[in-house]
Amino acid sequence: MLESAISQGLRATGRRMTRTRKAVLALLERTHQPLSATDIYSQLQEEHIAIDLVTVYRTVNVLKELGLVAQLDLHHEGQSRYELKEGRTHHHHIRCQICGKIVDLLLCPLKKLTKLIEERTKFVVDDHTLEFSGFCPKCQ
Protein backbone atom coordinates (compact mmCIF):
# COMPACT_ATOMS: atom_id res chain seq x y z
CA MET A 1 0.00 0.00 0.00
CA LEU A 2 1.31 3.35 -1.09
CA GLU A 3 -0.57 5.36 1.41
CA SER A 4 1.65 5.21 4.49
CA ALA A 5 4.83 5.87 2.53
CA ILE A 6 3.17 8.86 0.96
CA SER A 7 1.93 10.09 4.33
CA GLN A 8 5.54 10.36 5.35
CA GLY A 9 6.47 12.31 2.23
CA LEU A 10 3.61 14.67 2.94
CA ARG A 11 4.54 15.16 6.58
CA ALA A 12 8.19 15.70 5.66
CA THR A 13 7.08 18.81 3.77
CA GLY A 14 4.67 20.00 6.45
CA ARG A 15 1.62 18.53 4.80
CA ARG A 16 -1.09 16.09 5.85
CA MET A 17 -2.77 12.99 4.53
CA THR A 18 -6.43 13.73 4.01
CA ARG A 19 -9.61 12.11 2.84
CA THR A 20 -9.42 13.79 -0.57
CA ARG A 21 -5.77 13.06 -1.11
CA LYS A 22 -6.39 9.42 -0.30
CA ALA A 23 -9.25 9.33 -2.78
CA VAL A 24 -7.22 10.86 -5.61
CA LEU A 25 -4.27 8.59 -4.92
CA ALA A 26 -6.44 5.51 -4.79
CA LEU A 27 -8.09 6.46 -8.07
CA LEU A 28 -4.76 7.06 -9.81
CA GLU A 29 -3.48 3.80 -8.37
CA ARG A 30 -6.24 1.67 -9.80
CA THR A 31 -6.61 3.50 -13.15
CA HIS A 32 -4.59 2.63 -16.18
CA GLN A 33 -5.07 5.72 -18.35
CA PRO A 34 -3.55 9.09 -17.48
CA LEU A 35 -6.42 11.21 -16.14
CA SER A 36 -7.23 14.88 -16.55
CA ALA A 37 -8.41 16.95 -13.60
CA THR A 38 -12.00 16.72 -14.81
CA ASP A 39 -11.63 12.97 -15.32
CA ILE A 40 -10.59 12.63 -11.70
CA TYR A 41 -13.37 14.92 -10.57
CA SER A 42 -16.16 13.14 -12.40
CA GLN A 43 -14.85 9.68 -11.66
CA LEU A 44 -14.94 10.46 -7.94
CA GLN A 45 -18.39 12.03 -8.30
CA GLU A 46 -19.62 8.76 -9.76
CA GLU A 47 -18.22 6.93 -6.78
CA HIS A 48 -20.10 9.37 -4.51
CA ILE A 49 -16.88 10.78 -3.11
CA ALA A 50 -17.38 14.50 -2.53
CA ILE A 51 -14.52 16.60 -3.86
CA ASP A 52 -14.21 19.96 -5.53
CA LEU A 53 -12.51 20.39 -8.91
CA VAL A 54 -10.26 22.99 -7.27
CA THR A 55 -9.15 20.42 -4.74
CA VAL A 56 -8.33 18.01 -7.54
CA TYR A 57 -6.03 20.59 -9.10
CA ARG A 58 -4.42 21.37 -5.76
CA THR A 59 -3.96 17.69 -5.03
CA VAL A 60 -2.31 16.75 -8.31
CA ASN A 61 0.00 19.74 -7.95
CA VAL A 62 1.06 18.65 -4.48
CA LEU A 63 1.64 15.11 -5.71
CA LYS A 64 3.66 16.49 -8.59
CA GLU A 65 5.80 18.53 -6.21
CA LEU A 66 6.47 15.40 -4.20
CA GLY A 67 7.53 13.65 -7.40
CA LEU A 68 4.75 11.09 -7.10
CA VAL A 69 2.79 12.10 -10.15
CA ALA A 70 3.79 13.03 -13.69
CA GLN A 71 1.99 15.80 -15.53
CA LEU A 72 1.54 15.03 -19.22
CA ASP A 73 0.68 17.33 -22.10
CA LEU A 74 -0.49 14.97 -24.78
CA HIS A 75 -0.29 15.96 -28.42
CA HIS A 76 -2.52 19.02 -29.05
CA GLU A 77 -4.96 18.09 -26.33
CA GLY A 78 -5.29 21.41 -24.56
CA GLN A 79 -5.38 20.01 -21.05
CA SER A 80 -2.98 18.22 -18.74
CA ARG A 81 -3.24 14.63 -17.62
CA TYR A 82 -1.76 13.04 -14.54
CA GLU A 83 -0.45 9.57 -13.78
CA LEU A 84 1.29 7.95 -10.82
CA LYS A 85 5.02 7.49 -11.22
CA GLU A 86 5.07 4.81 -8.49
CA GLY A 87 7.18 1.92 -9.65
CA ARG A 88 7.01 2.92 -13.28
CA THR A 89 9.95 3.80 -15.48
CA HIS A 90 9.96 6.97 -17.53
CA HIS A 91 7.81 6.45 -20.62
CA HIS A 92 5.61 8.16 -23.20
CA HIS A 93 2.19 7.68 -24.80
CA ILE A 94 0.20 7.49 -27.98
CA ARG A 95 -3.38 8.73 -28.15
CA CYS A 96 -6.07 7.94 -30.72
CA GLN A 97 -7.35 11.11 -32.38
CA ILE A 98 -10.78 9.56 -32.80
CA CYS A 99 -11.70 7.74 -29.59
CA GLY A 100 -9.08 9.19 -27.24
CA LYS A 101 -7.65 5.84 -26.23
CA ILE A 102 -4.21 6.24 -24.68
CA VAL A 103 -1.57 3.52 -24.75
CA ASP A 104 1.78 3.54 -22.96
CA LEU A 105 4.98 3.34 -24.95
CA LEU A 106 7.47 1.43 -22.89
CA LEU A 107 10.54 3.05 -24.26
CA CYS A 108 12.21 6.41 -24.39
CA PRO A 109 14.86 6.80 -27.05
CA LEU A 110 16.04 10.19 -25.93
CA LYS A 111 18.99 9.62 -23.64
CA LYS A 112 21.55 9.75 -26.42
CA LEU A 113 19.69 12.51 -28.14
CA THR A 114 19.71 14.60 -24.98
CA LYS A 115 23.49 14.46 -24.85
CA LEU A 116 23.74 15.47 -28.47
CA ILE A 117 21.36 18.38 -27.93
CA GLU A 118 23.34 19.59 -24.94
CA GLU A 119 26.53 19.53 -26.98
CA ARG A 120 25.03 21.34 -29.91
CA THR A 121 22.93 23.95 -28.15
CA LYS A 122 24.89 24.42 -24.91
CA PHE A 123 21.59 24.19 -23.07
CA VAL A 124 21.29 21.99 -20.01
CA VAL A 125 18.34 19.73 -20.79
CA ASP A 126 15.98 19.35 -17.85
CA ASP A 127 12.88 17.70 -19.26
CA HIS A 128 11.07 16.80 -22.43
CA THR A 129 7.66 16.13 -23.91
CA LEU A 130 7.28 13.28 -26.38
CA GLU A 131 3.74 12.29 -27.26
CA PHE A 132 2.37 10.59 -30.33
CA SER A 133 -1.10 10.68 -31.81
CA GLY A 134 -2.73 8.64 -34.52
CA PHE A 135 -5.46 6.09 -35.02
CA CYS A 136 -5.96 3.07 -32.83
CA PRO A 137 -6.74 -0.36 -34.28
CA LYS A 138 -10.50 0.09 -33.86
CA CYS A 139 -10.65 3.57 -35.38
CA GLN A 140 -8.54 3.00 -38.50
Place this chain on the structure above:
Amino acid sequence: MLESAISQGLRATGRRMTRTRKAVLALLERTHQPLSATDIYSQLQEEHIAIDLVTVYRTVNVLKELGLVAQLDLHHEGQSRYELKEGRTHHHHIRCQICGKIVDLLLCPLKKLTKLIEERTKFVVDDHTLEFSGFCPKCQ
Protein backbone atom coordinates in the same frame (compact mmCIF):
# COMPACT_ATOMS: atom_id res chain seq x y z
CA MET B 1 7.92 36.34 -52.08
CA LEU B 2 5.53 33.93 -50.50
CA GLU B 3 2.51 36.08 -50.85
CA SER B 4 1.30 35.34 -54.35
CA ALA B 5 1.77 31.60 -54.00
CA ILE B 6 -0.22 31.72 -50.80
CA SER B 7 -2.92 33.84 -52.41
CA GLN B 8 -3.49 30.98 -54.79
CA GLY B 9 -3.72 28.46 -51.98
CA LEU B 10 -6.28 30.67 -50.28
CA ARG B 11 -8.36 31.15 -53.43
CA ALA B 12 -8.23 27.44 -54.17
CA THR B 13 -10.13 26.89 -50.92
CA GLY B 14 -12.58 29.74 -51.46
CA ARG B 15 -10.65 32.19 -49.32
CA ARG B 16 -9.12 35.61 -49.88
CA MET B 17 -5.84 37.36 -49.29
CA THR B 18 -6.38 40.23 -46.91
CA ARG B 19 -4.53 43.01 -45.15
CA THR B 20 -4.43 41.11 -41.87
CA ARG B 21 -3.38 37.81 -43.40
CA LYS B 22 -0.55 39.58 -45.19
CA ALA B 23 0.56 41.18 -41.95
CA VAL B 24 0.60 37.90 -40.01
CA LEU B 25 2.42 36.10 -42.80
CA ALA B 26 5.00 38.85 -43.13
CA LEU B 27 5.60 38.79 -39.39
CA LEU B 28 6.03 35.03 -39.27
CA GLU B 29 8.30 35.25 -42.29
CA ARG B 30 10.72 37.66 -40.70
CA THR B 31 10.64 36.24 -37.18
CA HIS B 32 12.91 33.50 -36.00
CA GLN B 33 11.15 32.34 -32.83
CA PRO B 34 7.83 30.48 -32.91
CA LEU B 35 5.20 33.02 -31.84
CA SER B 36 2.10 32.67 -29.69
CA ALA B 37 -1.16 34.36 -30.70
CA THR B 38 -0.56 37.14 -28.18
CA ASP B 39 3.02 37.54 -29.41
CA ILE B 40 1.70 38.10 -32.92
CA TYR B 41 -0.98 40.44 -31.64
CA SER B 42 1.32 42.65 -29.59
CA GLN B 43 4.10 42.62 -32.15
CA LEU B 44 1.70 43.95 -34.78
CA GLN B 45 0.32 46.48 -32.29
CA GLU B 46 3.84 47.84 -31.87
CA GLU B 47 4.12 48.18 -35.60
CA HIS B 48 0.84 50.12 -35.59
CA ILE B 49 -0.93 47.46 -37.61
CA ALA B 50 -4.50 47.22 -36.38
CA ILE B 51 -5.62 43.66 -35.80
CA ASP B 52 -7.81 41.90 -33.29
CA LEU B 53 -6.56 38.96 -31.21
CA VAL B 54 -9.50 36.96 -32.52
CA THR B 55 -8.35 37.60 -36.06
CA VAL B 56 -4.88 36.38 -35.16
CA TYR B 57 -6.34 33.09 -33.94
CA ARG B 58 -8.51 32.76 -37.03
CA THR B 59 -5.56 33.55 -39.29
CA VAL B 60 -3.15 31.03 -37.81
CA ASN B 61 -5.86 28.40 -37.96
CA VAL B 62 -6.45 29.07 -41.65
CA LEU B 63 -2.71 28.94 -42.32
CA LYS B 64 -2.52 25.71 -40.39
CA GLU B 65 -5.33 24.21 -42.47
CA LEU B 66 -3.46 25.17 -45.62
CA GLY B 67 -0.39 23.42 -44.23
CA LEU B 68 1.63 26.63 -44.20
CA VAL B 69 2.04 26.95 -40.48
CA ALA B 70 2.91 24.46 -37.75
CA GLN B 71 1.23 24.65 -34.36
CA LEU B 72 3.58 23.82 -31.52
CA ASP B 73 2.82 22.87 -27.92
CA LEU B 74 6.10 23.47 -26.17
CA HIS B 75 6.90 21.64 -22.94
CA HIS B 76 4.36 22.63 -20.24
CA GLU B 77 3.84 26.10 -21.66
CA GLY B 78 0.06 26.27 -21.62
CA GLN B 79 -0.30 28.04 -24.94
CA SER B 80 0.33 27.22 -28.58
CA ARG B 81 2.99 28.78 -30.77
CA TYR B 82 3.05 29.03 -34.53
CA GLU B 83 5.82 29.04 -37.10
CA LEU B 84 5.97 29.04 -40.90
CA LYS B 85 6.72 25.69 -42.45
CA GLU B 86 7.85 27.35 -45.72
CA GLY B 87 11.06 25.75 -46.89
CA ARG B 88 11.82 24.24 -43.51
CA THR B 89 12.21 20.58 -42.76
CA HIS B 90 10.36 18.97 -39.88
CA HIS B 91 12.14 19.82 -36.63
CA HIS B 92 11.69 20.35 -32.88
CA HIS B 93 12.68 22.88 -30.24
CA ILE B 94 14.24 23.47 -26.87
CA ARG B 95 13.04 26.27 -24.62
CA CYS B 96 14.79 27.88 -21.65
CA GLN B 97 12.70 27.58 -18.49
CA ILE B 98 14.11 30.87 -17.19
CA CYS B 99 14.21 33.36 -20.05
CA GLY B 100 11.97 31.61 -22.55
CA LYS B 101 14.53 31.54 -25.34
CA ILE B 102 13.63 28.97 -27.98
CA VAL B 103 16.20 27.27 -30.20
CA ASP B 104 15.52 24.99 -33.15
CA LEU B 105 16.75 21.41 -33.09
CA LEU B 106 17.62 20.47 -36.62
CA LEU B 107 16.97 16.82 -36.30
CA CYS B 108 14.13 14.45 -35.66
CA PRO B 109 15.12 10.95 -34.58
CA LEU B 110 11.65 9.52 -34.71
CA LYS B 111 11.26 7.90 -38.11
CA LYS B 112 12.52 4.52 -37.00
CA LEU B 113 10.79 4.82 -33.68
CA THR B 114 7.49 5.55 -35.43
CA LYS B 115 7.73 2.27 -37.31
CA LEU B 116 8.49 0.40 -34.14
CA ILE B 117 5.54 2.00 -32.36
CA GLU B 118 3.19 1.11 -35.20
CA GLU B 119 4.32 -2.50 -35.05
CA ARG B 120 3.96 -2.75 -31.31
CA THR B 121 0.75 -0.84 -30.75
CA LYS B 122 -1.05 -1.44 -34.06
CA PHE B 123 -1.85 2.27 -34.11
CA VAL B 124 -1.29 4.26 -37.28
CA VAL B 125 0.93 7.13 -36.16
CA ASP B 126 -0.18 10.46 -37.59
CA ASP B 127 1.78 13.08 -35.67
CA HIS B 128 3.96 13.67 -32.67
CA THR B 129 5.09 16.30 -30.19
CA LEU B 130 8.72 16.36 -29.12
CA GLU B 131 9.82 19.41 -27.19
CA PHE B 132 12.67 19.87 -24.76
CA SER B 133 13.11 22.35 -21.97
CA GLY B 134 16.09 23.26 -19.85
CA PHE B 135 18.45 26.12 -19.19
CA CYS B 136 20.10 28.16 -21.91
CA PRO B 137 23.78 29.12 -21.70
CA LYS B 138 23.01 32.52 -20.15
CA CYS B 139 20.62 31.21 -17.52
CA GLN B 140 22.65 28.27 -16.22
Place this chain on the structure above:
DNA sequence: TTCCTTGCAAATACTTTGCAGACTG
Protein backbone atom coordinates in the same frame (compact mmCIF):
# COMPACT_ATOMS: atom_id res chain seq x y z
C1' DT C 1 -22.54 42.40 -55.89
C1' DT C 2 -21.40 38.30 -53.60
C1' DC C 3 -19.95 36.29 -49.74
C1' DC C 4 -15.65 35.99 -47.19
C1' DT C 5 -13.39 38.37 -43.40
C1' DT C 6 -13.07 41.42 -39.52
C1' DG C 7 -13.96 43.54 -34.97
C1' DC C 8 -16.40 43.56 -30.92
C1' DA C 9 -18.80 41.25 -27.35
C1' DA C 10 -19.61 37.29 -25.20
C1' DA C 11 -19.01 32.53 -24.33
C1' DT C 12 -16.23 28.46 -23.25
C1' DA C 13 -12.44 25.70 -21.37
C1' DC C 14 -8.75 25.02 -18.25
C1' DT C 15 -6.46 26.43 -14.20
C1' DT C 16 -5.34 29.42 -10.19
C1' DT C 17 -6.27 32.44 -6.13
C1' DG C 18 -8.68 34.41 -1.79
C1' DC C 19 -10.96 33.55 2.14
C1' DA C 20 -13.54 31.56 5.97
C1' DG C 21 -14.71 27.35 7.99
C1' DA C 22 -13.39 22.23 8.56
C1' DC C 23 -10.17 18.84 9.66
C1' DT C 24 -5.44 16.49 10.72
C1' DG C 25 -1.89 15.47 13.83
Place this chain on the structure above:
DNA sequence: CAGTCTGCAAAGTATTTGCAAGGAA
Protein backbone atom coordinates in the same frame (compact mmCIF):
# COMPACT_ATOMS: atom_id res chain seq x y z
C1' DC D 1 -4.88 23.79 19.60
C1' DA D 2 -2.07 25.22 15.65
C1' DG D 3 -1.76 25.24 11.22
C1' DT D 4 -3.00 22.81 6.98
C1' DC D 5 -6.70 21.68 3.77
C1' DT D 6 -11.23 22.20 1.61
C1' DG D 7 -15.23 24.26 -0.71
C1' DC D 8 -17.18 28.06 -2.75
C1' DA D 9 -16.84 32.16 -5.36
C1' DA D 10 -14.31 34.71 -8.27
C1' DA D 11 -10.51 35.80 -11.15
C1' DG D 12 -7.10 34.74 -14.75
C1' DT D 13 -5.49 32.98 -19.17
C1' DA D 14 -6.06 30.77 -23.69
C1' DT D 15 -9.17 30.06 -27.29
C1' DT D 16 -13.67 29.92 -29.85
C1' DT D 17 -18.24 31.55 -31.51
C1' DG D 18 -22.15 34.86 -33.07
C1' DC D 19 -23.29 38.62 -35.53
C1' DA D 20 -23.44 42.85 -38.14
C1' DA D 21 -20.48 45.86 -40.72
C1' DG D 22 -16.47 46.11 -43.87
C1' DG D 23 -13.73 44.57 -47.77
C1' DA D 24 -11.82 41.45 -51.71
C1' DA D 25 -12.62 39.64 -56.25
